[in-house]
Amino acid sequence: MATLIPPAPRKAYDAIVVGCGPGGSTAAYHLAQRGFRVLAIERHAFPRYHIGESLTGVAASLLSEMGLVDEMARRAFPEKTGVKVVGREAKSAFFVPSLVPTWQVRRDEFDQMLLDRAVAVGVEHVQGSVKRVLRDGDRVVGVAYRTGSRSDDLLQEVHAGMVVDATGHTALMSRHHVAGVRQVDAFGHQIAVFTQFEGALRDEGSMGNNTVIFYAKKHHWAWFIPLSETIVSVGAVVPTSTFKQIADSPDALMGWATENINPELTRRLRDARATEPVRTVRNYSYRIEPYAGPGWLCVGDAHRFADPIFSFGVAFAMCEGVAAAKATAQALRDHREADALADYVTYCDRGHEAAYDLIRYFWRYPAFFPFQVQGAFRHDMMRLFSGDFFRDEEIPALVAMRESLEAFEGVELEDGVARSIAGRVHAAYSDFQGIAGAYLDVAEGAVCVSFVLDDDRLELYERMYEIEGSLYREFGERSVAVRAYAPSDEADGLRLVRQVGGRVPRASLDGAHRIFDHRGAP
């Protein structure tokens, strides 16, 4: 028997926003401001804990647009003027100022504040859990949600011209097979452990409110984010393979990290005391495509999460929330849905690609990164660190980093088809965690791309579909093969774990051209 009278007074809205984190509330606010009737559904009772506690510079103007600057000051969120990056063994450090000051935020309060603001301008908010996505042919036309926790509580159906999925890592639309499947992305084999400390040593004065990033060897790093006068959020991120070797629990990993990631982090935490349990997120790097379609679109983490190192996520989701409101308005009011959604995707992809290239440049060329933030590129790098990379204009520092990322030495091939295939494989996979190497073999019209994996994982196979598909289309399925090798105890240390497609010029990697190979890299 149903026990609750559904609280939603309407059955139809202009737009439904599912998820009331920063992306969802920002989208809902801007939709309501444009005069649309908006229902915002959130699963959790607010306030609630959430990780992701630092904003980049672009957030300042977004919060100003929402009339929240005074409120940010009243709540005494620490003002962030930049990011300090401390290198291996604390032997180097550099500081990147934010284009404009922004904030570190306690997410329970911050998210509540954004949602309250959306409600204040007319968004209807309901606590409930979406159980179904309603469709009419190809079109999403609404959702069905449940307000109570009992399975026999009534499912409430609501309809709208646009459903905005802002459900974060839950990825509602992907889970309900509306959006594409969740694919593992480049930093997909990482584990993050985090807690909060009291009594941690900060820099003097206003510098003491800034983010500090400490890094060790590749893909090993930690964050230090002041959340109030007394509390600092500290997290450590390492590859899952490192975790398995050094610790048997998240608590043990946290302990190991505070001692071993960076001596400067150790110094800052010497007399500090953890005030929260150690929490964990792992294998968090994914992307979902497509992430917009007739009657629906995804915002923020609901379609992509690359890596948390430069704190792009929250402000990123807010930028996408603004863009989602604009696209929705164009779809509903001007009946230009297809164009509006295409523009939205272009906008989001531009930002994500910039963030992704910045992060992979950081990990691939740690010796060069500190120079990139000095000299002629300094302002560009401030801009990138501020998350201001959605505009359709060239950023010279980003162009330079992309040139460096695309340059590769591995293949001794003349310009031509093979070189172009190698270039594509290099661009797509050379910074992909879990893929240690790639080789190319060409003979008598047959092309074979061979990957060397860190271990035999199905999710890595899925990431090869992309290159397989494009090679098949170009050369025909019978002329192309894609193979994968994983470590083994056999003589050459590798065993063939997967082979698809047609003819293979040679049985092994001997004689194939190296595209890249990180095995044995420092």
Added chain:
Amino acid sequence: MKRDAIEAVLVDFVARELLDGDARDLDERTPLLELGIIDSLTIVSLLSFLEERFGARIAPERVRPEHFVNIAAIAALAERAAPDDES
């Protein structure tokens, strides 16, 4: 100074200062980046050497990986950055 002379000086420097003299196979094509010979510490001593020895001040935005893949690339960078009247 001619490019090959710069290269010879650099081979000597890399062998002596960055590889502690253990550099039998080192030449101007050895992939320094890939082998991890150029890192955040060695690049600093390399840059000061370029300035002291050739008067080549490398602007930060030119300190990019493609200019440090091997000694030939570093020599080309140094040659472009060195004052024209270098004897």
